[in-house]
Amino acid sequence: MTATQTRRDELLQIAAELFATKGFKNTTVRDIADAAGILSGSLYHHFDSKESMIDEILSSFQEELFGAYAGILAGSDDPRAKLEAAVRVSFEAIDHHRNEVAIFQNEADYLGTFDRFSYLEERNQQSRDVWLTLLREGVSSGALRKDLDVELVYRFIRDTVWVAVRWYRPGGKLSHHDVADQYLTILLDGITA
Amino acid sequence: MTATQTRRDELLQIAAELFATKGFKNTTVRDIADAAGILSGSLYHHFDSKESMIDEILSSFQEELFGAYAGILAGSDDPRAKLEAAVRVSFEAIDHHRNEVAIFQNEADYLGTFDRFSYLEERNQQSRDVWLTLLREGVSSGALRKDLDVELVYRFIRDTVWVAVRWYRPGGKLSHHDVADQYLTILLDGITA
């Protein structure tokens, strides 16, 4: 039982690595099987389809991430601290779940066109709600400038944070804490002297 | 002759639209031919291969873009104005060449692994040089904060600017001038009150 779970998870990790690096469509079931040291047909003992693999990878990651966001929103921090916390949680996700973040960034648009992955679009809306709430609270509390186009700032933050998955590498000279610090400095105070 | 060029360009535009939307690997030559109203085999009257199509799309775009960067670097504006100009030129490229920018963003990593597309990596280095030069000039002139990690700021700017191609739509309520203005405000002065 535990062995089953272990092997499944192992295969999912291998698949996630390949999906993140080469893209979903560009990764064949033979690629995954080769990396796992088995034949392609054997994958179908564990999974229904290649689609169900990426489904499982994405949905379980999303669940964890949005749990973290919900915790921040429900907390009692002041608006600015909440915004900072949301940014830090996101960079932490990039650190802990590189492949999952990369897959979501690269494939969400394409996968979203299928019924099976309609939850991706829902999650997108949910994420938008989280950030807009944080930003509006920030503005109305006086922590953020009144003249902000919160919709635009939301997109700015969302894209800037998640796109870091393209270059951030765990174990590099900058930890995800460092990156979050630097990012928040730029976002909150700008780069001018 | 002009007719040849026209038809070729037409087909390249159609291909670029599909590559940008569905991805290179995920777009078949039959997709392209269908969208053009011809059969897939007929494409090979105009092009050697599917690869050569994306090659032509990317290389001609890059040439134009880096010409613009070179002009800014060679100009006599002060450092801050140069930085702003580079940002504006980039958003203009997103407006004028949506598909090309999207393709480069999505496929550069994958394509870069092939010899034929090694120029993509060179362009990446070239772009890095441009932005780092602008940022260092900004710091040493006193326009930008001395404590900036210019390498990190470079990545932030690069990603922030180009990732806008994911949501920006020409003809929307915000022009590319508007978006550039807003981005520069955030980048230079931050979002705090």
Add this chain to the structure above:
DNA sequence: TCGATACCCAAGCAAGTGCTTGGTAGGCTA
């Protein structure tokens, strides 16, 4: 009028795609 050229179709090939089938080997449990 005639050839050159641009443009396209119909048919199909070789390689690769996701997935299925029938089977084996070893371990756990009643």
Add this chain to the structure above:
DNA sequence: TAGCCTACCAAGCACTTGCTTGGGTATCGA
């Protein structure tokens, strides 16, 4: 020890992929 479980293999099927081959037709300058 019978019955069932997990985990895998070997072979192959139906289909899609990029690309090729051998034509055809419309246009236009000489």
